[in-house]
Every structure is written in C-alpha cells, then in structure tokens.
Amino acid sequence: MKKTLMFTAMMALLIGLSGCDKKPEARKVEAPKAAATAEAMSGMPMPAGNKMGKGSGTVAAIDTAKGTVTLDHGAIAELKWPAMEMGFTAKPEVLSGIKVGDKVSFEIEWDGMSGAVTAMQKKP
Ligand SMILES: [Cu+2]
Numbered sequence: 001m002k003k004t005l006m007f008t009a010m011m012a013l014l015i016g017l018s019g020c021d022k023k024p025e026a027r028k029v030e031a032p033k034a035a036a037t038a039e040a041m042s043g044m045p046m047p048a049g050n051k052m053g054k055g056s057g058t059v060a061a062i063d064t065a066k067g068t069v070t071l072d073h074g075a076i077a078e079l080k081w082p083a084m085e086m087g088f089t090a091k092p093e094v095l096s097g098i099k100v101g102d103k104v105s106f107e108i109e110w111d112g113m114s115g116a117v118t119a120m121q122k123k124p
Helices: 003-041
Strands: 049-062 068-073 083-090 104-109 115-122
Touching: 068 104, 068 115
Parallel strands: 083 115
Antiparallel strands: 049 068, 049 104, 068 083, 104 115
16 A cells, blocks of 8 residues: 555656756757857858959949949959959948949959958059
8 A cells, every 4th residue: 555655656756857857858958049040140241261362343323322333354263264244242431432434453252152352452
C-alpha cells in the first residue's frame, strides 16, 4: 500500500519534471532561428559575394534625380567584364564635378545584380 503511493508520487514527480524540461527545450528550438535572422540582417549592407572592380571609361549619362550614372567602360579585369555601356548607382558626392562626356577612372562595387560606383576621378 505504501509502496504504491510512493510509486505514484514518483511518477507524478517525473511527469512534472519532464513537463518542466519541455519549456526550455522549446525555447532552444527558436533561438537558432533568431540567430540566423540576425546574421542575415547584419550581412545585408555588404553580402559576402560583393566584388570590387576598377575601370575607366566615358560618362554616357547622369541622372542625378535617380542617382545613377551610365558609363561606356573598358574591360574590368576584377569582374571579368568586357568593355560595354551600362548603368550604375552613384551617390551625389561621387558624381560631383563629373559631367557627360568626361573621361573617368572609377571604382565599383558589384553585388551580382547591380553595381554602385564608389569612387570616380576625372581624367586629365
Ligand atoms: Cu559593364
């Protein structure tokens, strides 16, 4: 009689304990997800796949409202690009003093989809 009570009490204790254990476990499952999201967020400004390249060319068009510049550029070895004409985004300070027809040397950052001109110098 006493043994049965003890057994029942122990079972209740075990069930109670395992019930307690489940809560932190459920939290553990969510933690890596949150960490992965934080990692992706911190990687957003500069994904690992970004490449830098240097080139020279002629300014074909500037759109200050959109913050873009079209360059008729020569081959860019770092990106394995042939010569072509294409558009880039560029901050106003990068384009200050630059006008259409200028021969320029420039640095670009390419994320695999689009490029941004990070520096530009007018050639003498
Ligand atoms: Cu190009």
